[in-house]
Amino acid sequence: MSTPTTPEASPLGKPSTYQTQYQPSLLFPIARLGKREEIGISGTLPFFGVDIWNAYEVSWLNLRGKPQVAIATFTVPADSPNIVESKSFKLYLNSFNQTKLADADALLQLLRQDLSAGFGAPVHVTLTTAEGFSGLKLQEPQGLLLDRLDIEVDQYQPNPALLKADPNQVVIEETLVSHLLKSNCLVTGQPDWGSVQIHYVGAAIDQESLLKYLISFRDHNEFHEQCVERIFMDIMRNCAPQKLSVYARYTRRGGLDINPWRSNFSTAQPPSNCRQARQ
Structure with missing residues (x-):
């Protein structure tokens, strides 16, 4: 896993070759500390929370080569030392596109392992497969x-x-x-x-x-x-x-x-x- 570095060194704004075989090294962590110091946060955080990521373009192959699709949700604790730059996250997810896996649980295991390493803290991951798409609802924030x-x-x-x-x-x-x-x-x-x-x-x-x-x-x-x-x-x-x-x-x-x-x-x-x- 790459050492956290600056946003300018990330894949953002640069031409990218899409990898279609599993490649966890694509994830690009960026330390939260610098921007937090900029707004006066040091030491103990004055808040707790999460970053909820939803990925709508998740696909892999089963062992017979048939594509599978899902929507993934990643819940990242706010006290994790890093964020992961979003383009690198997208490139990482696309690296599964031609990767054969036994089942959705095998994908979940890799996602949890790699993203927890990238963010520097345990990341909760869930998958909604096509059978569950009809149960997803829209809702506007209340207030x-x-x-x-x-x-x-x-x-x-x-x-x-x-x-x-x-x-x-x-x-x-x-x-x-x-x-x-x-x-x-x-x-x-x-x-x-x-x-x-x-x-x-x-x-x-x-x-x-x-x-x-x-x-x-x-x-x-x-x-x-x-x-x-x-x-x-x-x-x-x-x-x-x-x-x-x-x-x-x-x-x-x-x-x-x-x-x-x-x-x-x-x-x-x-x-x-x-x-x-x-x-």
Whole structure:
């Protein structure tokens, strides 16, 4: 397994030859630490959570050479030392395309082994085979829609100073949702589209200011996981909620979607992995 290195050294933005025989060395880990230090995280993490990856282009051959297909879900703990760059993840999954395996369990064993090594922590993997496709449902995130607000926007780089909450106000609990999150790939600059759900307990966060803040990521270059952690930290510092969860659902690229969730209260349950209409 490759040693974690910088995004610039990854396969992103470079011509790639697709390998169709199993090749775990294609996975490209990137350490989380550098970007976390950039937003003021060091030592003990101020949150826990997971990154939920869904892969819609998973295929392999059975021992008679007949193609098999499935949708795979990977649940990566937020305290893993690495992320895995998404293009390398796609190349790795495609390396199974002409690989003969005894059954789906054999594939699961390899996926768990290789991805746990790449992320540096145990990765939970599930497969939904074709027989289960009809049971998969669409569901939009629940909460009050911020996008209803008629606001004027002129900032398109993250500006935490936009965030406001009056500490003298009564403590409330609410869930807010926006579909207007957009950022760009850290290396290629390609757009990443997402929806974000924010659940908090604390003084009421000014909703217009929060929506402007979320929109301010529009020209920002950062990976999905890093954007969600930046949002979490900015809200904590500027609005000081007692409890906070941030969950983003990003649209897929290359057959993969990435859905990071971060929370700081022990009673919070990991979110359901329900695909949205845009996914």
